[in-house]
Amino acid sequence: MIKKSLLLFSICFISLTAQSQEKGKDAPKDYSKNVLTIDSTINSLYEVISGEKGKKRDWSLFKFLFHPDGKLITSGKNNESKFQIRYMKPDDYIKSSGKWLVENGFIEKEIHRTVDAFGNMAHVFSTFESFHSKTDDEPFMRGINSIQLLNDGTRWWIVNVFWDNENRRNPIPNSYLPDSK
Template sequence: MSGEQDKKRIHETIEQFYNIISGNKEEVRDWDKFRSLFLSDNSSLAPIKSNSEKKSFNVNSFISRQENFLRKNNFYEYGLSYKIEIFGEIAHVYSQYEAKKNKEDIELIKQGVTLVQMVKDNQAWKIHSMIWQS
């Protein structure tokens, strides 16, 4: 697989992450597909908030946290730009993102940066860990 093919697959994986967590509050998310994006259930997801406690979640605790929020709120998050660096079977992704209550809204809920570390597992790129800050 060429470097450009790897970058395309990495980009698609991050887009799938955003697409699964996005939708109307009535929509059921495909959490099995979400889990398949990660190297393991112990992959780390950590929101970084200024001047507050730093928490890290594994995949299942992140899902539990998100399910509660997503049942009550419309939420659409999407990547704006990506910088992907690959070395062998590891990759680092810098993704700027925005989130809105509805796709057509002008007003943002938040915007920020997500840093993603990925590992090539056979021919698939899997998320090893993520940190983000709004």
């Protein structure tokens, strides 16, 4: 009788331990430190989309940064050379760009930032350079991210990221570039 009880206890203990370990695997990561400040939120945005060729991105963190109604807004000219914008939810961005980022390598570095904040809202103009690898000497693209954020009293949320890329006709103004000293 004692052997049967001990055997039953052992089986239950092993089963509960396995269930506990399995739950631990599925438990969501705690990303709260990534959204405590404007700096940590913006830095996390750049870090999560950046990586060498073949490096998987933490798309759970990417989605965590955005308000549930948050958007990414890209701008550019269409086939008729008319300026247009395209709105994406974080999942749309992942679907349209995620594979390309991993296959080609994409490192986006912030080179200048201006922040205007009032109450629970902030607007960040963040100038960036993009590389395929950390070893690249020259960026293949530069531009400005216009990032709107909301603080709900506990954390910062990205509400929108609206960006435009630099080109010959649209150079980045000196006021949005690092000081040349």
